[in-house]
Amino acid sequence: MTSNVLKLKVKFFIIIFLLINSNAMLSGQAISGAVFEMNSEMTIEYVNIGIVGKNVGTVSDQNGRYRLLINPEYHNDTLRFSSIGYHSYSVKVSDFVSMNNGNVSLEKREYELTEMVVRPRRFRERTLGVTTRVSLVHGCFMDSITGSEIGMLMKNEKIAFLKEVNLVVSNVLPCSFDSIFYRINIYKADNNMQFENILTNPVYVSASKREARNNITVDLRRLNLVIDGDFLVTFEGVKDLGVGRLCFPASIFHKTYQRKASQGAWEILPVGISMSAVVDVER
Secondary structure (H helix, E strand, O other), X not given: OOOEEXXXXXXXXXXXXXXXXXXXXXXXXXXXXXXXXXXXXXXXXXXXEEEOOOOOEEEOOOOOEEEEEXXXXXXXXXXXXXXXXXXXXEXXXXXXXXXXXXXXXXXXXXXXXXXXXXXXXXXXXXXXXXXXXXXXXXXXXXXXXXXXXXXXXXXXXXXXXXXXXXXXXXXXOOOOOOEEEEEEEEEEEOOOOOEEEXXXXXXXXXXXXXXXXXXXXXXXXXXXXXXXXXXXXXXXXXXXXXXXXXXXXXEOOOOEEEEOOOOOOEEEEOOEEOEEEEEEEEO
């Protein structure tokens, strides 16, 4: 079980909110296997695997293989396998544990193109989210954070074309990972803390230690993402990066959305990390 614990630390007068993996599970039954594309021998990399609504989850590796420890208390809960571009697979934990092997096949998902009526419209560029560069408050990814997500809810009342996502990296607490590798997720939001990923293909961000000490900008124009209403942008850890940290300045006037494990429940933290989205919005 991968568990992330939020701690408050004070060091050199800097308040740091840490997203930490504790690897706290000491007992439980291990399930393991590989995730394949249905009717194919091809494995699927970085599949989200976890117990729905609980902080028990992992992500398959680049070869589609996974291993997850599950306590008996979760045997009546639902285990879900999900990946962008595929239909999810859900099963009762006790039923899955009794299977002879842990291999799973996901069916490729076909996306329907939504018909759009194009009318002459005027747009203007806006930056949504937090752009703080200097702050006493920091949010950090710490150590192994496989399956954890952290991001910002972008308030948007009109039709918006998503151009890029920016993440400000702390100068005070520079990146100490040897390299970074994250997945970006874009979720359509509703008023009940329910989020639906609108991406049809995964978007990854990778950088060397030196590169990761600069601000991270991801150009999304090629995806032609049009969003009507609020949306959630997150960075998700899909690889074990080892020991290290990646920190961002944060604002006490905003809030950060966090999920501690694949398929886990969303939580709201009391400060907002410096993440923003550049959009063209209808006037």
